[in-house]
Every structure is written in C-alpha cells, then in structure tokens.
Amino acid sequence: MNFLSQLLRLFLFFFYAFTFQNILCNNLSHVRCNEKDRQTLQIFKEGLIDPSNNLVTWSTQQDCCDWKGVHCDNTTSRVTKLDLSQQSLQGEIKLSLLELQFLYHLDLSENFFKVISTPPIQNDVIFGSNLHYLDLYYNDISMDNLHWLSQLSSLRYLNLGFTNLRYATNGLQLLFMLPSLSDLRLRYCQLNITTSLKNVNFTSLVTLDLSGNYFTSKSLRWLFNLSSDISHLDLNQISLSGNFDLQWLSQLHSVKYLDLSGIDLHKETNWLLAMPPSLSNLYMIDCQLTNISPSLKHVNLTSLVTLDLFLNNFNSELPHWLFNLSRDLSHLGLGDSSLFGEIPSSLFNYQNLEYLDLHYNMFSGSIPLTLGNLTYLVFLSIGSNSFSGTIYEMHFSRLQNLQELDLISTRFHFSPEWIPLFQLKELHLDETNQGPQFPPWIYTQKSLSILSMSSSKLSFVVEEKFWGLIAGIDERIDISNNSISGDISNVLLKSDFILLNHNNFTGTLPHLSPEVSYVDLSHNSFIGSIPHNWKKLKHLFFISLWNNNLCGEVLEKLSWSTYLKVINLEQNEFFGTIPNNMSRYLERVILRSNKFEGSIPPQLFFLSHLIHLDLAHNNFSGSIPQITYNATEMIADNYSTPLLVGDDIDLYEKGQVYEGKVNSRRRTIDLSANKISGEIPSELFGLIRVQTLNLSYNHLTGTIPKTIGGMKNLESLDLSNNKLFGEIPENMATLFFLSYLNLSCNNFSGQIPIGTQLQSFNVSSYDGNPELCGAPLTKCSMEKNVVDTIQSIMKEDGGFGEKSLYLGMGVGFAVGFCGLFGSLLIFRKWRQKYYRLLNPMYDYLYVTYILKFNRS
Template sequence: MCSNHTLVRCNENHTLVRCNEKDRETLLTFKQGINDSFGMISTWSTEKDCCSWEGVHCDNITGRVIEIDLKGEPFDGVHDPVKVLKGEMNFCILELEFLSYLDLSFNEFDVISIPSIQNNITHSSNLFYLDLHPPTFTLHMDNLDWLSPHSSLKYLNLSWIDLHKETNWLQIVNSLPSLLELELSGCNLNNFPSVEYLNLPSLVTLSLSFNNFTSHIPDGFFNLTKDLTSLDLSYSNIHGEIPSSLLNLQNLRQLHLSNNQLQGSIPSTLGNLSSLISLSIGSNNFSGEISQFFFSKLSSLNHLDLSNSNFEFQFDLDWVPPFQLHTLSLNNITQGPNFPSWIYTQKSLQNLDISSAGISLVDRYKFSSLIERISFYIVLSNNSIAEDISNLTLNCSVLRLDHNNFTGGLPNLSPKPAIVDLSYNSFSRSIPHSWKNLSELRVMNLWNNKLSGELPLYISNWKELQDMNLGKNEFSGNIPVGMSQNLRVVILRANKFEGIIPRQLFNLSYLFHLDLAHNKLSGSLPHFVYNLTQMDTDHVDLWYDTTIDLFTKGQYYVCDVNPDRRTIDLSANHLTGEVPLELFRLVQVQSLNLSHNSFKGTIPKTIGGMKKMESLDLSNNKFFGEIPQSMALLNFLGVLNLSCNNFDGKIPTGTQLQSRDASSYIGNPKLCGAPLNNCTITEENPKTAMPSTENEDDESIKESLYLGMGVGFAAGFWGICGSLFLIRKWRHAYFRFIYGVGNRLYVTLMVKLNSFRRS
C-alpha cells in the first residue's frame, strides 16, 4: 500500500514515488499570498506529500508536478461561492519545470505577481494549457513578456484580464508558434497592431470579443492563419466593412461579428462559407436586402443571429431552408405582421427569439406545435400576438411572452422552466395545477393580467424562486405562509389579498424589494427581529437579467432587478398598530411607503440611521408626536410626505426638511415651522434670557389689570346677580355681552403690551 502521509503515487510496478522537494517549495510559495477562506487548498500542508494536495497531479514515475487544476466555482446567482481562491496570483508557479497544464480560472484574485526570475527561465517549458481568466473584470496586467518562454503553449485563455497597456499583444502571441486556441475576450484591448510579418499557422480558435477596438480590422488580419475554424469578434466596437480576407477562411465553422459598428451590405460571398455552423452578424449597421439565396449553401447552419438589423427580408412564403436551426435570433427586426412561415419548418429549434418584430398574425396550429417542441428558450416579447394557449403544455426553460395580447388561461408548464415572464397580457383564471412541480423556477412575472383566485399552497414547492411579481391582477385570499427562502423580489401590488402579512416575509435574508401595496391586508406588522439581511447590510449579491415594475417617488419605473435598489411598500391597505422599531433599522432601504393605512405611534429617532433613504411616505395614517431631529440627517431624501397625521411641535431644522413643499406636512393641525410658517409660540433661549425692567413693567400692568377685573366682577355680580338668576333671557344676554367684552378687552390689552415692548 501507499502511505497517506509521504507517498501517494504508485507506478505499474508498485514502486513508491515522492513529491519533488523543489516543486513542493514552489507550491508553498504560491500558497503564501492566497486567501483561501473556502478551504480550497486546505490540504496544502507539510504533513502531506504535495502530490496528494488538492488540485495537484504528479507524474507516476518521477513524482514531478505536471498538472495543477484549481479552477474556481463562483456563485451561481442563488448560492454563495462553492470554492474560490482570492488574494495574489503568484507566477512563481510557472517555474515548475515539468508543468504542462495550469487552470486557475474563475477565481477571484485581485493582483498578479510576476517574479523577475520568471523572465529568465532557462529550462524548456512544457506548458501547453494555461487558463487564468477570472469571472469578472478584476485583474490588471501591464505586459505579456512573461509568455515568451512558453513556446509550447497550445491553449491560452487570459479573458477578462485588463491588458489595455499592452500594445504589442499580437506580436507577443506570434512568438507562440504552437498555439491552437487564443481567448482574449474582455481584455480592454483597443488597437490592432501591425499585422506585417506575422504568422500563426496553427491557430484554429480566436476570440477577441468584448474589447474596445475603435478602428477597422486590418485587411490582412485574416491572412495570419488559413485554418481558422472559430472567430469571435462580437461586442468589440469594430468599424468599417467586413474585410475581404475573412471571406477566404473556407474552414470557418463559427463566425460571430454581432454588436459592432460594421456597416454596408452583407457580401454575397459570405454565403459561400459552406462550413458555417454558427453565423452571428446582428446588431450592426448592415443594410440592404437579404434573401433565401444567401443561405442556399449553408446546409450545416444551426445557429443564426440577424437581430437588430435593418435588412429587407425577401423570403418566399413556401421557402424551406436547407438547414435545421438549433438557435434563431430575429429580435428587433422589421418583420410583421405575419410570423415568418419558414420558421415553422425548423423541427430542431430549441432557442427562439423573435421579440419586437411587429408580429400579430400566426398560423394557430403550426405556431402551437412550434412553441410546444422548443426546449430551452422562447422569447416573443413586445409583439401583438392574440392567441389562447391555455391548452398547450410548454417545455422550455425560459419563457418570455410579455407585452402581447394572449388571452384565456395560463399555459400548462413542465417542471423545467427557470424564468417565466407572461406580464402585460390578458391572461385570466387561476394559476394552473400543472405549475405545482416548478422546482427549477427562479423568476415568475405575471404583472398586469386578469388572473384571479387564491394563490395555491403548492408555491412552497418553488424552492429556487427568487423574483415573484404577481402585481396588478385580481388574486384574493391570504398570502401563503410557506414561500421560497431565496426570494429577493416579492410584488403582490394591486390585488385583493386580505388577512395579515405573514411574518415569514420579514425573515427572508435575500429580500430587497417588497411591494404589498393596494390590497386589503389588515392587522399589525409582526414584532420580532427582522432577518432582512439585504436591507440592513452593504452586502450585494448579484443583479439579474430581468426587470420589475417599480413604484417609487410617486411614479412607476421599469428597471433592472438590482439589489442596490431596496424598497418596502405597504401602502393603501388596512394595517394598524405601531410600526415595529426593527423596520426603521433597515439602514439600506431607499424607498419606504407606509401611507394610507391606520398606523399609529411616533417616528423613532433611529430613522436617522437610514441614510440612503430617497423616498419616505408616511402620509394618511395616525402617527403623532414630534418629528425627530435625526430626520435632518437623511441627505438623499428626494420625496417626503408626512401629511394627514397627528404630528405636533415644530418641524426640525435641516435642509432636507425645510426645503419641502408645504404639501409634505399639511393635515397635521398641531405641526408648525417652515415650510408651514404657522408657529405662534415665541421660543426663548434660557441661556440668553436676561432680567429687565421691561419684564417688570409687564408684570405690573398684568397685576393692575387682574385687580381691576376682580373688583369690577364683584360689583357687577352683587348688583345684578339676583335678576340674572331669576330671569333666563336676561341671564343669556348678560353672558353673551360679557363674553364679547372679554374678547375685545383681551385683544386690546395684547396690542397695548406689544406696543409698549416695541417702544
């Protein structure tokens, strides 16, 4: 047997081999700068042979390190990262003499360290596979000179590493004669260096997408290699026309030029690239006519993107293409009103996007058959299709039919969907029972339909659900208690929900947008420790490629789902009681609307800690007491409405409070101060108040007045009190007279006093 501590590899003759000491020291040096909070390389210790360390593979005979596979596993949008390395990526690891394979991709290093010895490597490098690309744009590298010793490289991936300072990237890559695949996507490259004397005869895959080339592609660029099979220049700001040299790449199978500034008409010879499997030329400035004859030789095509184009499509109604597509993108084209008939012939289609194409007419039978067999994504958004698809069962993972005129009940769904957006249609009835097993569902948007009935209890089965938007329908009954713990967006606005708000909603640690406004909810808010982590910490997980209808600052907005936008809206319900202090401790909330309820109590001073607040509406409730001075600390407050409550005292001094229109405070009879300007009590500063003869004179006048009034009252009382007590008419007239005289006397006295003070 092999020992677990010092010997880990056995060759075919069962000879035991040890890890090379020099390799072990190099690996430990690499480890020193790493932050391994996920325990990814926790096995890298002197107690174990380095050939048994996580991700390290040694030669069975020599014991030398030949492969290192430490590929990270970043977050998937729901869960935290499974394992990633952080800190320093030390290129000392490239000094391993027999290393042939190194994968450090999808980690979160923030700095690259290149030892000076790396530029003077004397041994012949065996490295043929090198992948360093991070999951996001976080790393910077000034030059690529360190690549020169590694002439045996066949695969090189530096995508998403900032290389904008390296102006000779192509010449350095040219020093790698064995290179088969080059991935430099998202490297912030901004120029095409001179292509003269360059030659990359082995290159078959080249990806330069997501860069910022503000120039034309050099005419001779595609003469660098004749065997190129995959070319990706999408999202790179490339200008001009398609170079003629590109049309000579007869082995090209994948051509991605989408989302650039290319212009002119499509060269007809592009249709001669008969090996093409994937063609993506959408989102450019191409124009002119494109007809079925362009595709006559493209029998192998299975991916086609012509989206966001100004082409004039000239296809016969009975045209049957020579290909069977897997993916088709025709969004944002001038197509309608008829759904393109040739798409019905695509029996292998698994991805279809023909949104914003002006389509209103479909062949009901063929259309139904088409969308039922698509298994990945269907995007038909922003058309005018008015069909009843309630009898269909859809099997796709992504379903976007929003902004159409679909009628009838909701379609049946298989358990596969992850994203379902059926908003802005005319769907009616209740949620079908077939939706019970949507175990993969993450986004559900049914906003603005005519759906009704109670929410089924089986929504507790949707464990992965993140965004739930059921607003502007006619749902009724109670809000279900059991819902996904992964919920980040909950919108039930403008329905007929009643009963109390389940306390579980305030225990969702990922929740950052809660909108229950305009329902019939009653009762008080639960008093317990709110576990709304996203609402009270700076931690932000992820943004999503979907939108929500956000009501804030008195207006509707359609915006991307983003945890930086944190909102709570419970307005226009029948909620009562005091607002729990915990709600005012959610310091990251930017929009809070509790208006049009029956909340009572005071505003706590802790509201001053909600310093990111942009919109606060507490109007039309029963709040009372003074407005806390701490509200003046809300420096980003753009909308404030405290009207129609029972607040009293003076509005605190502060730009954020005094600069409001008076409408922010009206309907609080006992509230005064700017901008209301109706305070009648003169405030006196006790520290500056000084005794004066003026005050003494005031007191003397008051004493004389009171004494005279007393004597007059006594004489009048005993003179006529008997008559008053006996004759009721006289008694009423007397008191009316005394009341009027008293009022006039008081007013005259106050005028005299004020005049006396001024003099």
C-alpha cells in the first residue's frame, strides 16, 4: 500500500507540475501589447485609407500584438516589426511610427500611399531609432526632403524604389553618408544627377541599385568611390546624356552582380575586357550589342555563373568565346539577339545549365540530341526559330528536372503513349499546329500553373480530363484562337489570367475564383447572364465578353471590381444603366451594340485614366454632360501611356467602317447610334488629345461650338445624322490631322470655311445640308456671300466692328457716286452748271501741259 501511495503521490506531483507549466507557458505565449506602442499605431492608422478592409483586426477589441502585420517581442511585449506590404492601403504615412522605440523592421511597400507627413518628432527619438530595415518600394510618394532619413543611423536596408526624388537630389549625399547602410535601392526614383557627388561614404555599402534614373557620363565618376566590398551594382535602364565608359568597371574587383541592361553599348566591341574579374552574374539585356572584336575569341570568364544577353543585335552565329565560359555556368540567356546558323552540340556541354533561353532567333537545322545531357535543366526556351528538323520525345528523355518549356512555332512529335519524366509548371506551345486532338501527354502534367496553346488548331478534347486540367491551372490559361467546343458552365476556373476567346464554348459562363484578374471569353457562344458570384472579383482589371449571346444586367455586378481597367461587352444583349460607382481606374469602356439605356453619367468624364469610351449602338438618352471634364489622359499635353493589357480591341472610326486595332496611345469617344439629345457641350471639345470623335445618328441640336478648333489631334470626326444647324466654325480649317469628316444629314448653312483641310473631303462629307455651300459643294452666290459675311461679322462681334466700318465705307462710296451722277442725268440745269465748272478747269490744264511740253 505504501508503495502504491507513494507512486500515486509521485504521479500527482508530475501531473500538477505539467499542468502548471502549460498554464504558465500559455500565459507567457500571449504577450500583451505595450500601451504606448498601441497608441502610436493607432495614430498611424488614422492617416490610412483601407478600401479593401485589410486592417479589420486593428480594433480596440483586440490586443495590438494580434493586429495584422504587427509583430511583438515575446519578452518585452514591444512592437519590433510592422509589415503591411501589398495591402492596397492609401492615404498618408505618418512618421510618428518612428516613436516605436524597438521597431527595427518597417515594410509599407506596394501600396498606394501618396504622402509622407513628418509631424514634430523629438530629435532624440529619431536619433534613438533602432530601425534597421525600411521598405517604401512602389508607392506613389514624392519626397523633396530626405533629412529625416539621414538621421536613421542604424539603417542597413533602404528601398525607395519608384518614389519621386526628382527634387531631392541634394539629399542623396545624406543617404550615402549613413554609417550602417549596406543595401540601398533607388530604382526608378526620377533622379536627375548631373553633377558628381562629393565626399560620399561607401564604406559599408554592399548593394547599390540606381536603375531607371538619369545621369550624365561625368556624374558617374563618383561611383569610383564605391566600397571595395561592393558586390551588387544595378544600373539597369539608366538614361545617359553622354557615352557610357565601361573601363572604370574593371576597377570594381569585388563586384559579383552587375546589371547594365538598357544602356546603349552598340559602339563597344571590347566590352568583355571591362568586366570585373570576380563577376559571377552579368546582365546586359537590350544593350544593342553587336558582334564583338575578333581579338576576344578566347576570353575566359572563369567565375561566370549567369550570363543574360537577351534582346541584342549580334547578327551572327553563336560567338566562339561563348564556348570558353566557366563550366559552372547555370544561366544562359540569348533570346531575341539576331543569332542564326545551326546550334552546335558543344553548347550543351555546360551540363550545369539550369536556364537556357534561345527563343526568337533565326536558328536553323535540327536540335542536337545532346540536349538531353542537360539533366539539371529547369527552364528551356527554344521557340520562335527556323528549325527544319522535328523535336522528338528522346530530346527530353533525361530532363527530369524541367519545369518551364517553350516550343512556340516549332515542329515536334510525341507519341500518344509518352509519359515524360518531368512535371512542368509552365508550358508554351502557341502556334504549333497540334490539332485537332489535344496532346495526351499534357494530361499527365499535374503541376501546371501556366498553359499557353493559342492558335494551335485544337478542336477535340477529352472533356472530363480537359476540364479537370484547366480547372487546376492557377496562374495563366491561354487556349485562344482554336476551335474547342463544350459546356464549361460547371467548371471553376481559378487562373489569374484566363484567355478562352475565339473558340466554340457554349452554355452559361463558367464560375471564377475571387482571385481572377484577367478574363477574355470573347467570340464564343455563351448564353445567359453574369453569374452572381462575379461580384466577388475584387482583383479583376480586364474583362472581355465581346461577341457572345449574353444578356441581363451586368454593370452593377462589375462595379464591385474596384481595380477594373478594361471592360469590353460589345455585341451582346446586355441592358440596364451605367452605375455611378464604376472603377476609378478605368481606361477603356466598350459597351457597343447592346441595349443599355438611361443617361450618360458625368462620373465617366471624371475618370482620369480614360482613353477609350465606346457607347455606340445602344439606347442611351438625355444630353451629353455639361461639366468640367477631368479625363486627364484625354486632356494633358504631356500625358503618359497607361499600363495596358489586352490591346486586341477593335476600333471603329471613319463612320462605321471597321478600321483595325486600337493602340495604347489612341484616344477615342464614340457615342453614335443612340438617342442622345440637346446641344454639344463646349467642354467636350476641351479633350484636346482625342483623335476619334463620333456623335452620329443621335438627336443633337444647336451649333458646333467654336472650341472645336482646339482639338489639334483630331483625326476622325463624325457628326452626321443629327439636327445640328448654323455655320461650320472657321477654325475647323486648322485641324490639320483631320483625315475623315462626316457632317452630312444636318441643317448646316453658310459657306464651308476656306482652307485646304476642309476642301480636301468629297461631297459625301457635306451631303444633306441644303443651305450649305462652297467647295467641294456648289459655289455660293455673291448676294448670299455678302449677307452671310455681314451676319457672321455681327454674330462674332455683337455689332459692327472694324470689318463693319470698312464695309460701310465701301457701301457709302457706292451710294454717293450713284447719287451724284444720277442727279446729273435727271436735272438738266445741274448738268449745265457742272459742265460750265469743268470746262475752264479743262482749258487751264490743257494749256499748261502744252507749254511745258514745248519747252522740254
């Protein structure tokens, strides 16, 4: 019994000890946020705009250590890290965050912040900051004062990429003097460094990224002061006012990573000699490099692991020096570099290659079977060449590590029973004429994230397998321009990019994952309405449903997509009105040939990025909004081309004639074939960047506003089939780029303004205006010209001005002349007195002339 009793006591002891330890650990594991830190974070949040509600956890009901992106120290309970990258946040960054005494990591990158506010912060707080890592990359911030950054003495990593530092060049020297800074990234900061920076201190710098900025060739001299330990130098896409001197690079003996992409080096023939001896990663993409000097045939870069010469202009066979590189070479990029000839089998002796890009060149002949020696190969791109041979499965028999394969526009033959050793993540087989049957071996690829097989003449698929395949692809699916048919209404597509356009799909629209961002289902035979769950497509920025048999109200559901840039619903049976809350990022709105109705909301002309508005062939009514338009991309002289995806949008101009594809710089407004009434607002012609304007086939009245003369970029104007009247403004003759004009079927009157521009159009441009005259129509009568001239002067000046004075003098002289001589003809006595007055004057002048003539 005593033994059992002691055993029981021992068991209870361990039980209580274990329980107490769990309770203690649980209590310690939940660290409560420091109250001072919580207040500082709350002040920071007050400056934020959170449209996606990503910071819903930042509430007083939750401990701030549990807030999204906040990390606390388990012992001190102080905030040490704040990571809010890619949260779609807007508003201002309040630098009160620097009052977080123990904060060492701050990441606010890839948001939409516009302002950094610097409230009064005690200098000792800034100097006492423990911040090691600061990332503000890819926001919309402008900074002209970097003084606050220069006081962060503990900073080791700083990324201000895509921050506007145009007016902060003088502050750069302060950044370079930071004693602990080892990684500085100033990518595309609009820097304009035209003078050399003096007294810069690079003693700690290891990584420097200055890509995408502007330098004079002299201003690069300060880079000679780079730390001897610098290992990463990125000058990608820098702009130079002078020639780039490569020779100073050879002095950077520690550089291992060098990116000179985008710098014009077409005059450099000895560029390999200037490369630092320790170089292991070299990127010279799009440098306009040509064939190198023959003296460099035997150059041996023994440390090189990565060499990427994509997009150059060698215009030669593979250069000989390429076969003398390090045997450790793992990355070789030669795509789109104007290389030709056959690929020698010795290229595949680099058996450590993991990345090989030879695409879009002019290589011919057959692919050597030694390709199979590259057993470590992960990426292979050999498409878009001129190979005459066929690629067989034996080329890939040993490539078990392959993950990305590009065979675009090549000929290959794989047996239906082939099961490859690899599992691909990316497969590009566009324009390979694989059809009509979908290649069976692709069904074995269970890890595909990208499948691109556009224009491959596919028509037959094993439906169950095929639907399962495309449903599992999560990044990009492109099977456009084939003849695949079937009902995919029950398929859930989760790819970010979905291109199924130009096929024969039927049934209702497929289900889409909320993460989808690009959808092109145009030119199919889909029916029905937009699925209700499409409201959840918060990341959608491009959608095209053009040329289907869809119906119902659609715009209300798409208005939930707050980042939508391109919407093309042309040629369907959609109806309803345009909501007021459409995405503010819209660049192209195409609702053509549907049954939309209601008035045109003024909010459309407040879209600062809008460049293409096509509402033609609908039932819109009311008037064109008379407001101050704020469509910046249609107004600004120095506009920037928006970042657009999906340029395959048809453009209708020159009446209703199909004209082709619209490019990313073309500005278009087409409101034709609706029921729009009222006058044309003069503000519409303030959109001076518009190149195509079509208001035809409506019920517009009034005259053409004289502000049309300011549309200097206008190339196509169609106002036909309305109820417009009055004269054609004189300044329309100054629209020198106008190549198409249709003013027919209105009530215009008066003379067509004289000038080579308006007279260059044929009669059809002016037909259906009975009171209009002048070339190229019939000549205007003299009487009509005089009356029209007087009327136009009175309309312009509100009365008789200077032109009226001259016209009155002429008329007065004519009337006086007729009155005098008419009186002489009627009254005989007046005529006799007139002759008696003139005869003595005549005799005097005659005698004087004879006397002077005889003397001479």
